[in-house]
Amino acid sequence: MPDSLSNTPLHQLTIAELLDGLTQKHFSSEELTQHYLARIDRLDSNYNSYITVTAERALEAARAADNARTENKAGQLAGIPIAHKDIFCTNGVRTSCASKMLDNFVPPYDAHIVTKFAQAGAVCLGKTNMDEFAMGSSNETSFYGAVKNPWSTDCVPGGSSGGSAAAIAAQLCVAATGTDTGGSIRQPAALCGLTGLKPTYGRVSRYGMIAFASSLDQGGPMTRTAHDAALLLNVMAGFDERDSTSAQNAVPDYTATLNNSLEGLRIGLPKEYFGEGLSPEIEKAVQAAIKEFEKLGATVKEISLPNTELAVPCYYVIAPAEASANLSRFDGVRYGYRCENPKDLFDLYTRTRAEGFGDEVKRRILIGTYALSAGYYDAYYRKAQQVRRLIKQDFVDAFKEVDVIAGPTTPNPAFKLGAISDPVTMYLEDIYTIAVNLAGLPALSIPAGFMQNKPVGLQLIGNYFAEAQLLNIGHQYQTVTDWHKHTAPNIE
Numbered sequence: 001m002p003d004s005l006s007n008t009p010l011h012q013l014t015i016a017e018l019l020d021g022l023t024q025k026h027f028s029s030e031e032l033t034q035h036y037l038a039r040i041d042r043l044d045s046n047y048n049s050y051i052t053v054t055a056e057r058a059l060e061a062a063r064a065a066d067n068a069r070t071e072n073k074a075g076q077l078a079g080i081p082i083a084h085k086d087i088f089c090t091n092g093v094r095t096s097c098a099s100k101m102l103d104n105f106v107p108p109y110d111a112h113i114v115t116k117f118a119q120a121g122a123v124c125l126g127k128t129n130m131d132e133f134a135m136g137s138s139n140e141t142s143f144y145g146a147v148k149n150p151w152s153t154d155c156v157p158g159g160s161s162g163g164s165a166a167a168i169a170a171q172l173c174v175a176a177t178g179t180d181t182g183g184s185i186r187q188p189a190a191l192c193g194l195t196g197l198k199p200t201y202g203r204v205s206r207y208g209m210i211a212f213a214s215s216l217d218q219g220g221p222m223t224r225t226a227h228d229a230a231l232l233l234n235v236m237a238g239f240d241e242r243d244s245t246s247a248q249n250a251v252p253d254y255t256a257t258l259n260n261s262l263e264g265l266r267i268g269l270p271k272e273y274f275g276e277g278l279s280p281e282i283e284k285a286v287q288a289a290i291k292e293f294e295k296l297g298a299t300v301k302e303i304s305l306p307n308t309e310l311a312v313p314c315y316y317v318i319a320p321a322e323a324s325a326n327l328s329r330f331d332g333v334r335y336g337y338r339c340e341n342p343k344d345l346f347d348l349y350t351r352t353r354a355e356g357f358g359d360e361v362k363r364r365i366l367i368g369t370y371a372l373s374a375g376y377y378d379a380y381y382r383k384a385q386q387v388r389r390l391i392k393q394d395f396v397d398a399f400k401e402v403d404v405i406a407g408p409t410t411p412n413p414a415f416k417l418g419a420i421s422d423p424v425t426m427y428l429e430d431i432y433t434i435a436v437n438l439a440g441l442p443a444l445s446i447p448a449g450f451m452q453n454k455p456v457g458l459q460l461i462g463n464y465f466a467e468a469q470l471l472n473i474g475h476q477y478q479t480v481t482d483w484h485k486h487t488a489p490n491i492e
Contacts, residue, residue, distance in 0.1 A: 029079025111208025129163030183433025190457020
């Protein structure tokens with residue numbers, strides 16, 4: 001570890017720096033894990049970022065990582081303390097999806113990525129808070145209460161992976177997993193000043209990830225830096241025969257190309273991303289970031305994604321329709337919440353679901369059921385799928401002209417808790433992220449400045465399976481800027 005970092009508190013180090021420190025034996029994984037657990041115990045009441053903390057398991061895993069390192073058998077992330085979004089099943093540990101419906105659910109198996117991280121030697125500190133069943137953009141729909149943004153605790157951290165974002169921003173873990181159905185990794189990453197990657201659909205297995213909208217959901221890493229995101233994606237990515245949508249494409253070493261030159265890179269700026277609804281200060285920050293890429297050798301041109309305005313209505317037909325089907329399994333019969341003293345089977349179903357689901361989940365189930373019902377399927381669901389194809393074609397056409405598409409991650413910075421009560425207004429906070437999921441593309445959000453002392457995110461959208469290129473671009477930007485090094489005020 002460089003002398004300049006020798007006196008840096010452990011919780012301020014990146015994964016790359018922690019791995020170096022562990023290798024050089026400046027500290028042990030057990031010491032590192034105890035350090036983080038102590039911080040969670042002391043500070044998380046300010047943020048509500050964790051639902052479950054697995055202290056005993058974490059220390060056991062840390063000791064195993066230390067032994068493996070001693071025996072020269074250490075995995076890629078041996079001893080690194082991370083957290084998992086509470087949508088990933090964990091054997092023997094409650095997996096709630098932040099819902100009353102699954103408050104008592106303890107899975108008998110691990111999600112694929114949970115297994116992969118365990119095999120790599122990572123230490124799981126616990127399960128992070130989230131919007132209920134990943135339905136939300138503010139982390140206010142959780143059964144366990146809203147998560148608070150460490151940059152301003154009266155503001156939202158974004159959603160649905162808000163607990164993961166807040167835990168990293170508050171330095172209560174060095175990295176975390178998230179899921180992204182319409183922006184749920186990138187949006188909270190932007191609002192909390194982090195790096196968040198939504199991989200290509202199928203790049204990361206969905207096995208053991210509780211489904212919201214199966215054709216849109218994708219797990220990914222949330223970290224402080226692009227380098228750290230590459231280290232996590234090296235572990236997460238790959239084919240899994242238990243997921244029928246898992247891609248069989250070879251997995252590169254995502255760290256190998258981080259230092260590639262950006263000379264000649266063609267960046268497209270969609271004119272639809274810089275119009276009405278975008279905060280002028282965020283636009284200014286994004287344009288300043290583009291200037292940095294030009295200094296690094298990239299060229300920039302305006303492009304058009306003409307069906308952008310159709311992304312939100314399209315998404316909010318398809319996603320609720322898939323949610324309606326996926327959440328039908330929660331009926332009080334096999335597992336999860338069950339109402340007390342049901343009179344008959346109909347009463348069991350209706351009261352269990354009425355009492356077990358929160359308002360936003362019920363709203364989306366109702367919308368989805370309606371869109372799939374006889375007489376409305378063609379008018380809504382089929383039409384939305386046709387529009388989805390047009391949105392995908394916009395990107396296919398754009399990537400004939402450019403290598404990557406850049407723009408804002410969100411139209412506004414973090415807003416006050418409780419400030420948005422209208423669901424449609426809330427849905428519009430995802431205007432720049434939703435189309436990426438509809439098309440199945442990879443996208444990266446990185447810190448690119450501040451607005452009213454709140455972080456601003458820059459979104460980079462890549463072609464299919466171009467995660468290595470996105471991480472390279474993000475890393476090069478982070479070598480010439482320091483936005484990713486800023487920490488939330490009042491962090492102890």
